[in-house]
Amino acid sequence: MAEEYGLNENLFHQIMEICPHAFIFAIEGKIEFVNFEACQLLNRSQTSLLHQPLREVVPSEFLAVLNEDEFLAGGEGEKREEIIRFHPGDKGKDLEVYIRRLKVGDREARLFVFQDVTARIARENSIRESESRVTAILDTAVDAIITINDRGIVESFNRAAERIFGYSASEVIGQNVSLLMPAPDRERHDEYIDRYKRTGEKRIIGIGREVIGRKRDGTLFPIDLAVGESQTPKQRRFVGMIRDISDRKAAEARIREQADLLDKVSDAVIVLDLEDRVLYWNRGAERLYKYPASEAVNRKLSELVETESTNALIAAREQVREFGIWDGEFRQTTKGQKIVVESHWTLIRDDGGKPMSIVAIHLDVSERKELEARFLRAQRLESIGTLVSGIAHDLNNVLTPILMTIKLLKKEKPGLDRRGLLETAELSVNRGTAMIKQLLTFAGGMEGERTTVQLDEVASEVQTILEHTLPKSVRLEIRCARPIWPVRGDRTQLAQVVMNLCVNSRDALPGGGLIDISIENRIFSTKTISQYPGSKPGAYVVLSVTDNGTGIAPEVLDKIFDPFFTTKEFGKGTGLGLSTVVGIAKNHGGFVNVYSEFGRGTRINFFIPATHSAELAHLPLDGIAAQKGNGECVLVVDDEPAILMTTQAILESNGYIVRTASGGEEALAIFRKYPKEIRVVVMDMMMPGMDGPTTMQKLHELDRDLKFIATSGLRPTTRAASIISSEAKAFLQKPYSDEQLLQALNDILA
Secondary structure, eight states: OTGGGTOOHHHHHHHHHHOSSEEEEEETTEEEEEOHHHHHHHTOOHHHHTTSBHHHHSOHHHHTTOOHHHHHOSOTTOEEEEEEEEOSTTOOEEEEEEEEEEEETTEEEEEEEEEEOHHHHHHHHHHHHHHHHHHHHHHHOSSEEEEEETTOBEEEEOHHHHHHHOOOHHHHTTSBGGGGSOTTHHHHHHHHHHHHHHHOOOSSBTTOEEEEEEOTTSOEEEEEEEEEEEEOSSOEEEEEEEEEOHHHHHHHHHHHHHHHHHHHSSSEEEEEETTSBEEEEOHHHHHHHOOOHHHHTTSBHHHHOEESOHHHHHHHHHHHHHHSEEEEEEEEEETTEEEEEEEEEEEEEOTTSOEEEEEEEEEEOHHHHHHHHHHHHHHHHHHHHHTHHHHHHHHHHHHHHHHHHHHHHHHTOTTOOHHHHHHHHHHHHHHHHHHHHHHHHHHHOOOOOOEEEOHHHHHHHHHHHHHHHSOTTEEEEEEEOSSOOOEEEOHHHHHHHHHHHHHHHHHTOTTOEEEEEEEEEEEEOTTTGGGSTTOOSEEEEEEEEEEOSSOOOGGGGGGTTSTTOOOSOTTSOOSOHHHHHHHHHHHTTOEEEEEEETTTEEEEEEEEEBOOOHHHHTSOTTOOOOOOOSSOEEEEEOSOHHHHHHHHHHHHHTTOEEEEESSHHHHHHHHHHSTTTEEEEEEESOOSSSOHHHHHHHHHHHOTTOEEEEEESSOOOHHHHHHHHHHOSEEEESSOOHHHHHHHHHHHHO
């Protein structure tokens, strides 16, 4: 073999021994030469291998390339290369096998060259794994990622790029990246790359910018493009990261449109962070507070505007953070000018629900508040004017003992109890002074900032005035279910509500009677607000003024709150009393409703939201789930068809069997027909013909175990109250909610 390559035997052996590859030379299947590397590979000595059959000494891994048919077939000079996996000892190796067919004389020979390619295969596998990981990362990226070479030819195009541009990777790879650009960028791109390679001038590389992209269908769209560069000794590559910003641009356009609209509204629109720092300040805010946006933004609102009540401001912030919304009024001073603003605050949260900022809308109501104050002052004077006869009577009672005392003292008759007379006169003076002071306070009271007020205390103060001014034939009573929750309001206006409602009741009692003032707490849930138009879920304090007077005719009931509507004679009233009450209620976030029975009396309810506090924060505004019925039979008796229908629907939908009657006689007839079924009677107290108390007594004569729930929109008469207390298990004041009715039934049947 040495002679074949023109080498002497000794030199050939030296070359083979220092060669890093394993050589095996076999003639007709027997080993004639092995070098040192081959011995190491086979873990055999040279002498143990020479002249041995190749198939008997080589490991099994080699047999795959030593197939007898292939070994003997083929012509001289044919060669073959294969990779085999070899496991000498406990270590695996990858070997590249090179086989060449030779002739030695007339004998067949083979030359085997084994090269250890383990490291190379490992590197190639590592590269493939790395490429696989990179491909996976690129294909899961949200942004388009495109790589190009220094000639602008696309080398990779990830799935996001396919989605954004509408091309498949196979359509783009190998093409110039300018395919994705509109004119004139398409024509200039190659020139830009060439200029960068010559001069190093960067326009996008390492900088990033917003540009226009071109989709497969020709659509142009805005993109955010960032380009990076990687360089090897042989080649440069550029990586582009592309984000479709069409939605962002559309959102920015909408924001600009909205900002333009906000600048056109007259209200001040302010966005504050949670530290009271101004983030946005529209032109309405500039007009209201006299500060341009450039001076207001990034400053605290308290640095720009002084609010009279710091406590009110703190309470507003606490409420908006806890409940997400706040409505109210502030008296503020800006650049020396005093203003009254109506405020609406809304809490803005991020996508995770975390509080982020507060949007405050402020409306200047200074002029309106001044006009309201004048109107309310005039209306208060009107209320006092309607009571002038009572005032005159009480003043005469005050002045009479004073005048008589003066005359007696002038006569200087012996034996006069001068000290006693002077003490009587002093008491009369003090009584008159107190009465005049209360009247002046009410008549001249100024509408001011809203404070925390106890409505029961306000009612008691007005009661003192009314006791001096109402006719002696009219009795006034106050009932409070203490403790009453505080409210936030204008004390003078709330006093005016009590006065107006009581004056209205007095006019309905020409022959005398009872005015009942009751104050209680009430919770409105999301389920019950539909029964009270104008209400919202939350805690309220309700002031109810009830009289047993003439009542209101059904045909005018819907008009009584209209301004200037009155049923009184000309000159006896302006028709502003009740409309003023409604206005004050709305101004305080509350509402008013009325219940009246013609010829029997009227009840007007004034609802005002309770002040938010820790006590009210945990009240169940979703309603308390009352237990449903279990087929019990309930008889509902009421002369109002609408009440019968709705009560029947509520009870039947909650598992009760319902019988209805429109009067006392019908109720008795139904009970005689179903005496063993009916367990509870819901009885209206005021019905034509046989009234509620009489019907209850007659039903009790038939069944002493029968249970009653009494209902009425007015305060029961003395007789009715006595019968209710002895016969009924519960009393519901109309209008009552379905929850109140169901709870009363649950309590009775438990």
